[in-house]
Amino acid sequence: GQQLNQSPQSMFIQEGEDVSMNCTSSSIFNTWLWYKQEPGEGPVLLIALYKAGELTSNGRLTAQFGITRKDSFLNISASIPSDVGIYFCAGQNDYKLSFGAGTTVTVRA
Amino acid sequence: DVKVTQSSRYLVKRTGEKVFLECVQDMDHENMFWYRQDPGLGLRLIYFSYDVKMKEKGDIPEGYSVSREKKERFSLILESASTNQTSMYLCASSPLVAGAFGQYFGPGTRLTVT
Numbered sequence: 001g002q003q004l005n006q007s008p009q010s011m012f013i014q015e016g017e018d019v020s021m022n023c024t025s026s027s028i029f030n031t032w033l034w035y036k037q038e039p040g041e042g043p044v045l046l047i048a049l050y051k052a053g054e055l056t057s058n059g060r061l062t063a064q065f066g067i068t069r070k071d072s073f074l075n076i077s078a079s080i081p082s083d084v085g086i087y088f089c090a091g092q093n094d095y096k097l098s099f100g101a102g103t104t105v106t107v108r109a
Numbered sequence: 110d111v112k113v114t115q116s117s118r119y120l121v122k123r124t125g126e127k128v129f130l131e132c133v134q135d136m137d138h139e140n141m142f143w144y145r146q147d148p149g150l151g152l153r154l155i156y157f158s159y160d161v162k163m164k165e166k167g168d169i170p171e172g173y174s175v176s177r178e179k180k181e182r183f184s185l186i187l188e189s190a191s192t193n194q195t196s197m198y199l200c201a202s203s204p205l206v207a208g209a210f211g212q213y214f215g216p217g218t219r220l221t222v223t
Contacts, residue, residue, distance in 0.1 A: 006151075042201075042215050048211055
């Protein structure tokens with residue numbers, strides 16, 4: 001499977017800031033997913049996107065499925081300390097997921 | 110809630126040992142997966158099973174084998190552990206048609222091979 005290009009690799013954010021991360025691929029995906037992994041745990045699904053151009057929110061999180069079906073971004077608004085973790089994008093075709101390398105988020109209090 | 114459990118959170122094994130990692134899911138999912146997670150590389154698929162006794166190789170199957178004798182249980186086997194297999198191992202499950210929910214992950218097993 002192909003690895004997606006996820007950026008940035010890491011970020012330090014100030015509490016209250018809005019932040020963005022994105023993911024690109026050379027292949028088209030039918031579904032884009034965003035996961036969060038906290039220390040010592042497995043990834044947990046945050047948002048799933050099924051349609052090109054779709055914009056979906058989950059609380060302070062907003063994600064978009066790119067028009068070309070080859071990219072997606074995730075925004076976190078008004079960061080809080082519990083936003084710390086690793087965020088992974090994943091593209092899905094059929095049963096198979098291809099993952100980005102992850103964005104490590106650390107919040108400065 | 111879907112629950113995926115893994116038999117150990119931490120394991121330390123010696124080079125050459127045979128290692129078994131066990132995964133159990135309680136949602137009657139058809140699909141089960143084993144991934145390896147390494148810093149900067151994300152999650153890479155080792156093996157996948159879509160039914161009892163059925164398996165398919167993922168992206169990095171070398172040095173690993175799997176067993177699925179019951180629908181709820183999927184085992185990853187390292188026949189002869191090597192130091193380059195030191196990693197975090199994640200199990201996941203999903204319905205046959207993954208649809209809205211992607212895959213559900215277990216908490217992971219951090220394996221160290223010395």
